[in-house]
Amino acid sequence: MKVSRRTVLTTATGAVAFGRAIRGQAPASPLAGDPSKKPGRPSRALGQRSPFEKPQRIPRGASGAWTPHQDLMGTITPADLHFERHHAGVPDIDPKTYSLLIHGMVERPTVLTLADLKRFPAVSRVCFLECSGNLDRTAGPETTPQRLAGQTSQSEWTGVPLATLFREVGVRPGATWFLAEGEDAALLTRSIPTAKAYDDALIAYGQNGEAIRPEQGYPARLLLPGWEGNTNVKWLRRLELSDRPFMTREETSKYTDPLADGTSRIFSFVMDARSLITYPTYPVTISRGWLEISGIAWSGSGKITRVDVSTDEGQTWTPARLQEPVLPKAHTRFRHLWNWRGDEAVILSRAVDETGYVQPTRAQLLALRGPASTTYHNNPIAGWRVRSDGTVVYREEAWG
Amino acid sequence: MKVSRRTVLTTATGAVAFGRAIRGQAPASPLAGDPSKKPGRPSRALGQRSPFEKPQRIPRGASGAWTPHQDLMGTITPADLHFERHHAGVPDIDPKTYSLLIHGMVERPTVLTLADLKRFPAVSRVCFLECSGNLDRTAGPETTPQRLAGQTSQSEWTGVPLATLFREVGVRPGATWFLAEGEDAALLTRSIPTAKAYDDALIAYGQNGEAIRPEQGYPARLLLPGWEGNTNVKWLRRLELSDRPFMTREETSKYTDPLADGTSRIFSFVMDARSLITYPTYPVTISRGWLEISGIAWSGSGKITRVDVSTDEGQTWTPARLQEPVLPKAHTRFRHLWNWRGDEAVILSRAVDETGYVQPTRAQLLALRGPASTTYHNNPIAGWRVRSDGTVVYREEAWG
Numbered sequence: 001m002k003v004s005r006r007t008v009l010t011t012a013t014g015a016v017a018f019g020r021a022i023r024g025q026a027p028a029s030p031l032a033g034d035p036s037k038k039p040g041r042p043s044r045a046l047g048q049r050s051p052f053e054k055p056q057r058i059p060r061g062a063s064g065a066w067t068p069h070q071d072l073m074g075t076i077t078p079a080d081l082h083f084e085r086h087h088a089g090v091p092d093i094d095p096k097t098y099s100l101l102i103h104g105m106v107e108r109p110t111v112l113t114l115a116d117l118k119r120f121p122a123v124s125r126v127c128f129l130e131c132s133g134n135l136d137r138t139a140g141p142e143t144t145p146q147r148l149a150g151q152t153s154q155s156e157w158t159g160v161p162l163a164t165l166f167r168e169v170g171v172r173p174g175a176t177w178f179l180a181e182g183e184d185a186a187l188l189t190r191s192i193p194t195a196k197a198y199d200d201a202l203i204a205y206g207q208n209g210e211a212i213r214p215e216q217g218y219p220a221r222l223l224l225p226g227w228e229g230n231t232n233v234k235w236l237r238r239l240e241l242s243d244r245p246f247m248t249r250e251e252t253s254k255y256t257d258p259l260a261d262g263t264s265r266i267f268s269f270v271m272d273a274r275s276l277i278t279y280p281t282y283p284v285t286i287s288r289g290w291l292e293i294s295g296i297a298w299s300g301s302g303k304i305t306r307v308d309v310s311t312d313e314g315q316t317w318t319p320a321r322l323q324e325p326v327l328p329k330a331h332t333r334f335r336h337l338w339n340w341r342g343d344e345a346v347i348l349s350r351a352v353d354e355t356g357y358v359q360p361t362r363a364q365l366l367a368l369r370g371p372a373s374t375t376y377h378n379n380p381i382a383g384w385r386v387r388s389d390g391t392v393v394y395r396e397e398a399w400g
Numbered sequence: 401m402k403v404s405r406r407t408v409l410t411t412a413t414g415a416v417a418f419g420r421a422i423r424g425q426a427p428a429s430p431l432a433g434d435p436s437k438k439p440g441r442p443s444r445a446l447g448q449r450s451p452f453e454k455p456q457r458i459p460r461g462a463s464g465a466w467t468p469h470q471d472l473m474g475t476i477t478p479a480d481l482h483f484e485r486h487h488a489g490v491p492d493i494d495p496k497t498y499s500l501l502i503h504g505m506v507e508r509p510t511v512l513t514l515a516d517l518k519r520f521p522a523v524s525r526v527c528f529l530e531c532s533g534n535l536d537r538t539a540g541p542e543t544t545p546q547r548l549a550g551q552t553s554q555s556e557w558t559g560v561p562l563a564t565l566f567r568e569v570g571v572r573p574g575a576t577w578f579l580a581e582g583e584d585a586a587l588l589t590r591s592i593p594t595a596k597a598y599d600d601a602l603i604a605y606g607q608n609g610e611a612i613r614p615e616q617g618y619p620a621r622l623l624l625p626g627w628e629g630n631t632n633v634k635w636l637r638r639l640e641l642s643d644r645p646f647m648t649r650e651e652t653s654k655y656t657d658p659l660a661d662g663t664s665r666i667f668s669f670v671m672d673a674r675s676l677i678t679y680p681t682y683p684v685t686i687s688r689g690w691l692e693i694s695g696i697a698w699s700g701s702g703k704i705t706r707v708d709v710s711t712d713e714g715q716t717w718t719p720a721r722l723q724e725p726v727l728p729k730a731h732t733r734f735r736h737l738w739n740w741r742g743d744e745a746v747i748l749s750r751a752v753d754e755t756g757y758v759q760p761t762r763a764q765l766l767a768l769r770g771p772a773s774t775t776y777h778n779n780p781i782a783g784w785r786v787r788s789d790g791t792v793v794y795r796e797e798a799w800g
Contacts, residue, residue, distance in 0.1 A: 033494070035635065039585050040489025043465035043615065045456040047480040050618045052495050053611040056445040065443035073558040073606040074524040076476060080447040081610070089440025094433070095452050119691050121737055124474040124723050158473040185439050206473040208608070210481070211453040215443065218450045235435065291519050323524050325725055337521055 055081055058146060062089035064131075065215070066150025069278045075126070075296065075323065075331045077153035079208050084215035085131045085151060087186035091235055095219040100203070104178070104241035107170025114219050117203060120160040120168075124206070125225065127329045128154045128298045130271050132228035132255060135378040141385070141393035145278050145295075148382060148394060152276075152298065154331040155216075157223050158206030162197040165239075175241040179248070180222045180233040190231045190255075191245035191267075192224065200225050203236065226300030226329035227269040228377070230255060257377060260370030271300035273359050274379035275307050275334065275351035285390045288342050293320070296331040299353035303327070306352040307334040313346035313383065320349070328354075345386045346395055362397045455481055458546060462489035464531075465615070466550025469678045475526070475696065475723065475731045477553035479608045484615035485531045485551060487586035491635055495619040500603070504578070504641035507570025514619050517603060520560040520568075524606070525625065527729045528554045528698045530671050532628035532655060535778040541785070541793035545678050545695075548782060548794060552676075552698065554731040555616075557623050558606030562597040565639075575641040579648070580622045580633040590631045590655075591645035591667075592624065600625050603636065626700030626729035627669040628777070630655060657777060660770030671700035673759050674779035675707050675734065675751035685790045688742045693720070696731040699753035703727070706752040707734040713746035713783065720749070728754075745786045746795055762797045 049055075055072070057065035064085040067077055077083075084090065095114045103109035131151035139148050175194055182188040192201075204223040205212055212218045217234030224232050230250065245251070245267070257265045275297035280286045297307045303326050308317035320334035334349065351359040360368075362380040369377075383395030449455075455472070457465035464485040467477055477483075484490070495514045503509035531551035539548050575594055582588040592601075604623040605612055612618045617634030624632050630650065645651070645667070657665045675697035680686045697707045703726050708717035720734035734749065751759040760768075762780040769777075783795030 033497075035491030035493050036583050036585055036587055036637075039462060040486065040491040041614075042462045042489055043457070043459040043484055045459050045465070047457070047465075047482060047484065047613050047615045050495070050611065050614050051492070053618075055610055057443070057447070059443040059445050062439060062442045065445070065447075071611075072609045073522065074556045074609045076556045076609040078608055078610050079478065082447060084443055084447065086440065089442055091435030091440040092451070093435050095450075097433075119689070121692055121721075122473065122694070122735060124733055156474045156476045183436050185436055187436055208478055209472045209474045209476040210455055210478050211450065211471075213447050214441075214450050215447045218453075237436075289519070292521055294522070321521075325727070327725070333524055335522060 057081055057083070058150060063087070064151070066146050067153045069145035069150060069276060069296070070281055070284075072278065073294070073333075075154055075333050076208065077155060079155065079210070079213050079216070082153040082155060082207075082213065082216055083131065083151045085229060086184060086234070087188060088184050090214050091184045092214060093183060093219055093235055098219050100220065100236060100239070102165060102169045102239045102241070105172040105175035105243065106241050107172065110169045112165070114205065117160055117205060117220060120164050122158055122160055123202065124156055124158040125202075126154065126156045126327055127225040128152055128331045129229055129232060130298070132230060132268075132271070132376040135380075137378070139394055140396055142282055143394035144283065145276055145281050149276050151229070152331070155207045156209065157202060157204040159202035159204035159220070159223060162201040162203055162222075165203065166194070166197055171241055174243045177242050177245045179238070179240040179242065179246045180231070180236060181238040181240075182233045183235040183237040188230065188233055188250060189246065189248040190233055190250055191248065192222075192231060194241070196224055196227070224269070226271060228255070228271055231269060255376060258370065260368060268377055271298075272377065272379050273297070273299035273301065273304065273351040273353040273357050275349040275359055276382060277347060277349050277384055280386065280392045281384050282393050284392055286340060286386065286392065287390055288340055290337060290339050293336045293338050293347055295334055295349055297334055297349070297351040298329070298331045299351065299357065300329055301357060302329065302354040304332040304351055305354050307332075308350045308352070309334070309336040310348040310350075311338055311345050314348055317350065340386065342388060344388050346383045347386065348381050348383050350381050457481055457483065458550060463487070464551070466546050467553045469545035469550060469676060469696070470681055470684075472678065473694070473733075475554055475733050476608065477555060479555065479610070479613050479616070482553040482555060482607075482613065482616055483531065483551045485629060486584060486634070487588060488584050490614050491584045492614060493583060493619060493635055498619050500620065500636060500639070502565060502569045502639045502641070505572040505575035505643065506641050507572065510569045512565070514605065517560055517605060517620060520564050522558055522560055523602065524556055524558040525602075526554065526556045526727055527625040528552055528731045529629055529632060530698070532630060532668075532671070532776040535780070537778070539794055540796055542682055543794040544683065545676055545681050549676050551629070552731070555607045556609065557602060557604040559602040559604035559620070559623060562601040562603055562622075565603065566594070566597055571641055574643045577642050577645045579638070579640040579642065579646045580631070580636060581638040581640075582633045583635040583637040588630065588633055588650060589646065589648040590633055590650055591648065592622075592631060594641070596624055596627070624669070626671060628655070628671055631669060655776060658770065660768060668777055671698075672777065672779050673697070673699035673701065673704065673751040673753040673757050675749040675759060676782060677747060677749050677784055680786065680792045681784050682793050684792055686740060686786065686792065687790055688740055690737060690739050693736045693738050693747055695734055695749055697734055697749070697751040698729070698731045699751065699757065700729055701757060702729065702754040704732040704751055705754050707732075708750045708752070709734070709736040710748040710750075711738055711745050714748055717750065740786065742788060744788050746783045747786065748781050748783050750781050
């Protein structure tokens with residue numbers, strides 16, 4: 001639209017009187033507190049949350065902290081609410097003295113500083129990161145999504161593809177595995193197939209637009225999209241190429257899954273498809289009428305293709321809406337409109353990924369895994385019980 | 401891979417000795433400070449930045465604060481670094497007493513509380529938000545991207561489509577415009593065509609996964625993807641439907657653009673395509689060899705289709721890599737590898753969007769707009785001068 005300036009000025013009318021609503025009820029707002037009647041706060045170097053919003057992680061000493069999924073929406077996890085998990089606390093590392101050694105079966109053993117890493121071509125990608133032990137099996141009715149499964153979070157990560165560094169140092173053809181070692185007091189070490197490096201692994205130094213946070217591996221970590229959290233070694237200081245896995249303590253005594261048939265599964269890297277309702281869940285109370293059941297679904301194998309929602313404890317299922325764009329190996333927000341009429345109900349969600357994998361029930365999972373191994377890679381369908389008074393609690397299930 | 405548990409245990413070998421690098425130099429790291437030799441910090445309810453990272457906005461009293469683009473990577477702006485702009489400071493609004501009135505040419509004038517808004521089907525989308533006055537025309541050589549153009553930022557926004565609310569209140573067929581009014585002391589009001597509501601407008605209450613921040617309109621704002629920032633009315637308290645624009649003070653005395661031909665352009669809503677190099681820029685010093693020129697490009701008209709980079713002040717141009725997925729009306733990260741040999745150089749970037757629009761030079765912009773109007777909608781190609789000592793400064797350009 002194009003008008004002369006004169007025309008604009010002569011047709012100006014200014015603000016319109018505040019009308020009175022016919023439908024709905026404006027909450028009490030005493031004039032003394034009317035924000036439009038007094039100047040607001042000046043700006044600050046860093047923005048802050050509203051004093052009315054207090055999302056917090058559940059901190060667990062020197063072992064971790066859980067993401068408050070019930071307070072979140074969309075798909076990005078704010079960096080200060082990203083879950084953390086470690087075996088000996090969070091180290092403080094000086095980026096000026098940080099270095100990453102790449103050696104072993106390589107033509108040119110190399111030490112890279114953080115500045116060196118940042119000179120290589122970078123990529124960014126949004127993906128989830130989930131601890132392989134992300135289920136509280138002791139959960140009672142008063143369990144939030146945070147307590148049940150707060151060890152998955154999502155960021156936009158930025159870093160250099162590990163494949164680029166492997167070309168730079170000249171990885172030898174026979175090198176099929178590499179060791180990744182962290183600089184924390186636990187010296188976390190894991191063996192990773194080099195195939196993953198050539199697929200989509202990154203050395204990440206950026207998280208949600210800024211430098212990676214200390215709890216997530218500052219100044220640089222290994223990022224293996226879709227693979228269990230502990231393999232995404234934080235505070236990464238060393239990569240050693242080899243023709244076999246290193247069989248470190250972490251991958252023998254710890255991250256191994258006994259199966260129902262008496263054997264054990266090791267190197268169970270991929271996090272299987274899962275979904276988690278985040279609303280309505282404990283501790284909210286809902287009222288009758290239309291509301292939106294909402295949650296996140298993700299798969300370490302690729303894209304989520306469907307999330308089914310049930311409001312009758314699994315008798316019938318309806319596909320939820322998936323928020324576009326659906327990205328591979330990423331938390332995908334799902335939403336499902338529901339008219340709650342005041343009856344008791346159990347709501348469930350079930351994720352399906354592009355490989356056709358369907359999120360199992362607890363019973364299916366136990367049949368596969370056996371009662372002895374229930375610590376890692378548990379991704380059962382979770383239920384939330386809506387009582388007739390509108391309160392919502394977690395539907396407990398016995399394990400083993 | 402599947403092995404029996406016994407096999408796993410007998411092949412375990414534990415950690416491998418730390419090798420010595422042949423190439424590259426490990427920075428000095430006194431053993432006393434070795435993070436692997438002492439337990440790390442326990443976790444906290446909220447994660448914090450590394451003490452070595454201090455990105456900050458430039459606060460400008462009760463008018464705004466600029467995003468530090470030179471410190472950022474990827475595409476998401478952390479919420480506490482999102483730019484803010486307002487005419488009377490930031491109000492603190494109690495979400496329990498917040499309400500939004502929709503009235504005027506509607507069948508059912510309605511007041512909606514925040515809880516009401518959250519019952520409607522929600523959507524999330526990543527998009528940029530840019531102030532129409534996002535250019536420091538007085539910029540001298542020692543200008544950062546933040547100071548030059550720190551009034552654009554990007555978030556994942558969550559909210560209810562305005563189209564849904566318009567159906568709910570029964571907007572009358574003849575209602576072609578609506579007024580949006582904020583609850584801040586400036587009572588910012590803008591007239592918006594209803595067509596935008598039916599296209600992609602949201603009433604947003606979520607930002608980067610959490611509740612929207614006070615500086616960005618807590619508890620709810622109008623979000624008009626791709627349109628100039630001030631139309632995205634924050635602290636939104638009222639929408640009035642009408643058959644004509646309201647010609648408020650903000651859209652006559654302020655957000656109107658005089659043109660070179662003597663007429664003025666009002667309702668210049670769409671932010672045209674633009675790009676901004678964020679590295680290397682003042683105040684960094686680069687060293688010779690390969691490095692990556694990186695920046696963001698965006699367009700209020702849709703997707704960015706190409707960003708050209710020049711390292712010879714516009715004599716030759718090369719398309720940069722665009723980070724996938726490229727989203728419409730969104731900051732798109734571009735990257736271009738450059739082998740700097742130590743010669744003086746001027747680097748430029750030029751955005752092209754899906755409508756074919758090409759980011760103009762300052763001279764092209766001035767020819768269109770005339771010397772009288774250079775405050776709003778200035779999106780010229782910006783240059784950065786690399787001196788032979790590796791220091792980088794902004795390439796000054798005279799205005800008007």
